[in-house]
Amino acid sequence: MTSSTTANGIWTTTQAELDEAAERLHLDEGMHRVLRVPKRELTVNFPVTHDDGRVDVYTGFRVHHNVNRGPVSGGVRYVPTLDLDEVRALAMLNTWKAALVRIPFGGAAGGVRVNPRRLSENERQGLTRRYATEIGILLGPDSDIPSPDVNTGSQTMAWIMDTLSMHQGHTVAASVIGKPLAIGGTRGRRSATARGALRCIASASRAGGRELTGARVVVQGFGRVGMTLAEELRQAGAVIIGVGDDRDAVANPDGIDVKAATRWMREHDAIRDLPDTEPMTKAELFAIECDVVALAGLQGEITDANVDAVQAPLVAEVANGGTTSAADLVLADRGITVIPDIICTSGGTVLGYFEWVQDVQAFFWGEEEITGQLDRIVDEAMAEVQAIASAERIDLRAAAMMVAVARVAEATTLRGLYP
Numbered sequence: 001m002t003s004s005t006t007a008n009g010i011w012t013t014t015q016a017e018l019d020e021a022a023e024r025l026h027l028d029e030g031m032h033r034v035l036r037v038p039k040r041e042l043t044v045n046f047p048v049t050h051d052d053g054r055v056d057v058y059t060g061f062r063v064h065h066n067v068n069r070g071p072v073s074g075g076v077r078y079v080p081t082l083d084l085d086e087v088r089a090l091a092m093l094n095t096w097k098a099a100l101v102r103i104p105f106g107g108a109a110g111g112v113r114v115n116p117r118r119l120s121e122n123e124r125q126g127l128t129r130r131y132a133t134e135i136g137i138l139l140g141p142d143s144d145i146p147s148p149d150v151n152t153g154s155q156t157m158a159w160i161m162d163t164l165s166m167h168q169g170h171t172v173a174a175s176v177i178g179k180p181l182a183i184g185g186t187r188g189r190r191s192a193t194a195r196g197a198l199r200c201i202a203s204a205s206r207a208g209g210r211e212l213t214g215a216r217v218v219v220q221g222f223g224r225v226g227m228t229l230a231e232e233l234r235q236a237g238a239v240i241i242g243v244g245d246d247r248d249a250v251a252n253p254d255g256i257d258v259k260a261a262t263r264w265m266r267e268h269d270a271i272r273d274l275p276d277t278e279p280m281t282k283a284e285l286f287a288i289e290c291d292v293v294a295l296a297g298l299q300g301e302i303t304d305a306n307v308d309a310v311q312a313p314l315v316a317e318v319a320n321g322g323t324t325s326a327a328d329l330v331l332a333d334r335g336i337t338v339i340p341d342i343i344c345t346s347g348g349t350v351l352g353y354f355e356w357v358q359d360v361q362a363f364f365w366g367e368e369e370i371t372g373q374l375d376r377i378v379d380e381a382m383a384e385v386q387a388i389a390s391a392e393r394i395d396l397r398a399a400a401m402m403v404a405v406a407r408v409a410e411a412t413t414l415r416g417l418y419p
Contacts, residue, residue, distance in 0.1 A: 004203040009371040010299065014092050021401035024392070031409050034417075038065045041050045044134035047391065048127045051120050057270035058127060062110035063143065065091035068411040070104035071142055071245045073177065073352060075149025076131075076156065077111035077324040081301045087111065090149075094349070096342045096404035103353045108144050110135065116151045132163040139164055141174035141360065142189060142321055147352050148178040153224070158183060174359035194228035195371070196347015197318045198236060200339050201292060203382045204314055204396075213237035216290040218251075218312065220244045220282065220333050221297020221319060222265050229296055229318055230258045242280075242288050243271055246297060247266060248283035250277035280292035286310050295322030310336065317341040332395055339398035343385055350374050359365055 022032045042062045047055050061084055064072045073095040081192055087109045095107030112131050116124060126414060132383055138144045139160075148157055157178040164175045173184030181187065188195075201210050215238040219230050222245050230240050240258055242251040250256070250271055257276070264274050272279065286293060286302065287309040295301045299321035307327040315331060316339040317323065319402045323331065323338060351374060389399035 003407060009325075010321055013126040014089040016325075017401050018092070018405060019399065020406040024394075024398070024402055025406055025409070026410060027405070028300040031412060032410060035066065035405065035408060037068055038063045038091055040064045040137055040138075041084065041088070041368045044083065044131070044140060046130045046134050048123065048130055049124055049258045056147065058112050058114055058131075059111040060110065060131045060134060061087040062138055062144070063087045063108060064138070064413060065107040065109075066408055066412075067106040068096045068415055069095075069099060069106055069408060071140075071145060072106040072108035072110035073098070073109065073145040073147060073356070074347075076146045076151035076160070077109075078114050078116040078127075078151040079111065080113060080115040082111050082113040090320065093342055095408060096401065097346050097349045098353075099404040099407040100385070100400060101227060101350050101377050102407075103349055105145075105349070107351060108146075109149075109150075110146065111149065123159050125158075125159055129163045131168070136164060136167060139175060143358070145174070145356055146351070147227050147348070154178055154180045154189070158300055174356055177355040179264070179355070184355075184359050186351065186358055186364065186370065187367045188351055188374065189355070191223075191228050191232065192351030192374060193225050193318070193348035194232050195344055195374060197225075197229055197294070197296075197316060197344050198352065199337075199347070199375055199378045200234045200344045200382050201233075201294070201314070201316050202236065203379065203386065204316070204337055204339050205292070207386060210291060210312060210313075211237075214239065215292055216241050216292060217292045218242035218244075218285055218288055218290050219294045219296060220296060221246070222251070222261070222271055223296070225257075226294070226296035226319060227262045227265065228295040229294055230261070230292050233294075234258045238292070241290060242285050243274075243277075244282050244285045244297070245271045247282075248272040249280050249282050250274045251280055251285065251288060252277045283309065284302055292316060294318050297322075300324050302331075303328065307331060310334075313337065315339070319342050319345065328397070338395065341399050343382060343396070343400045346381060347374060347378055 008124035044060045088111035091107045098105040157176045161176045165171045179185040217238045239255040289311045292314045293312040293315045296318040302323045307330045314337050320341045385400045
């Protein structure tokens with residue numbers, strides 16, 4: 001069994017996950033080779049003029065893994081350590097995510113190697129528009145639909161959409177997903193990934209003989225998704241007893257006021273010193289006795305260095321690559337269930353598809369319809385993965401990979417190889 005890991009090894013590990021699924025499926029060797037590499041990769045180097053007149057050159061990427069189930073879609077991230085292997089892995093993971101929830105997309109990913117905290121709003125806009133222009137040869141509603149990811153959001157998507165629209169001479173709303181509601185975005189965006197994760201956590205908890213009501217939960221990663229997930233869990237009856245950001249953590253065994261924690265995080269950009277909590281390190285956070293650990297932060301949060309401290313019977317990867325390969329093996333040996341990222345984060349993929357469909361049709365749905373359809377799709381996907389895991393006596397990650405790879409391989413076989 002394998003898992004996503006830190007950025008330096010994530011491509012090797014993601015390929016290894018495919019290799020294991022291919023072996024279990026007795027996949028044709030030629031098909032295996034096709035699925036093991038991206039269809040296309042683009043690296044761009046482009047200048048950006050800063051507010052002080054200084055010009056710097058930045059490196060950006062866009063990768064398409066597989067297009068056989070439809071146009072590709074995937075996030076754009078701004079991180080200082082971004083490299084091509086990381087983008088390749090994310091694109092492949094997005095292929096599997098779409099297949100798992102039966103969304104007719106292939107997988108893409110991209111971003112820029114930059115520390116966005118060092119950019120002004122004007123500089124961020126300039127970088128975004130130039131990046132969109134450089135990779136624009138790949139983008140479009142029928143080919144590649146970017147979405148928000150780490151350190152990007154609805155404003156970033158608005159800039160990309162506007163840039164592409166200026167080049168076309170008319171508005172192309174369906175060219176990106178994750179836009180503001182006022183320019184073609186969809187209802188439900190804020191909570192989609194968190195809500196999908198909630199449905200997966202509830203299902204896995206029931207399978208383990210537990211319920212969310214009264215469950216004690218630790219949330220590592222308190223950004224947009226982590227905050228929303230904590231609130232969703234609270235509304236479902238769970239008690240949030242620990243919260244961590246990318247530097248520090250806090251805990252309260254009697255429960256943390258999620259709304260107060262969210263306000264504090266937005267005001268201070270750090271969870272440290274949150275009133276009515278005890279400070280602790282990120283490592284100590286995982287050692288808290290609880291029912292669920294939700295990993296909503298960076299890659300490689302649970303590693304072989306801290307995995308022995310984990311006390312929860314259930315770990316949910318609410319962000320890509322929450323556990324390393326070595327840690328995944330230890331968790332399995334200890335009987336701890338891991339909900340893998342490719343199913344646990346799929347709510348965002350589903351909602352992105354909903355936005356694209358609405359933009360193409362120029363007809364928009366209500367919140368209740370969106371939520372109901374998202375719940376149905378994620379529940380069905382999770383049930384399929386659990387059924388395969390039970391029948392094959394394998395973990396959820398291996399089962400999810402079997403389902404996803406089989407669907408992409410089927411589409412590739414049916415279409416055939418050109419010429």
